[in-house]
Amino acid sequence: MGVNLLGAFCAGLLVVWLLPRPEETLWLRALLMVGVLGGFTTFSAMMIDVLLLWHETGRPWLLSGYLLASLFGGLLAVWAGWRAGHQWLLS
Numbered sequence: 001m002g003v004n005l006l007g008a009f010c011a012g013l014l015v016v017w018l019l020p021r022p023e024e025t026l027w028l029r030a031l032l033m034v035g036v037l038g039g040f041t042t043f044s045a046m047m048i049d050v051l052l053l054w055h056e057t058g059r060p061w062l063l064s065g066y067l068l069a070s071l072f073g074g075l076l077a078v079w080a081g082w083r084a085g086h087q088w089l090l091s
Helices: 002-018 023-040 043-057 060-089
Strands: none
Touching: 002 023, 002 060, 043 060
16 A cells, blocks of 8 residues: 555656646656556556455455555545645745
């Protein structure tokens, strides 16, 4: 989950850095957001963690907690990266 949260934070930073750039950087946006961060944090890796957690513990409530923590933690990390990007890169 830590890798997913770090990747979400980096995505927030990258969005702030790339949005004001001219359209010539669309390839860079695709490379960094989809390529680099997509390879760094993949949804399939999270789903494998979920499946293994379910298989190894047999506790659906633990599975639900992990999914909710990943979803809301990722959203919070993107927001934090967005805020940090505005403070570090635009000020």
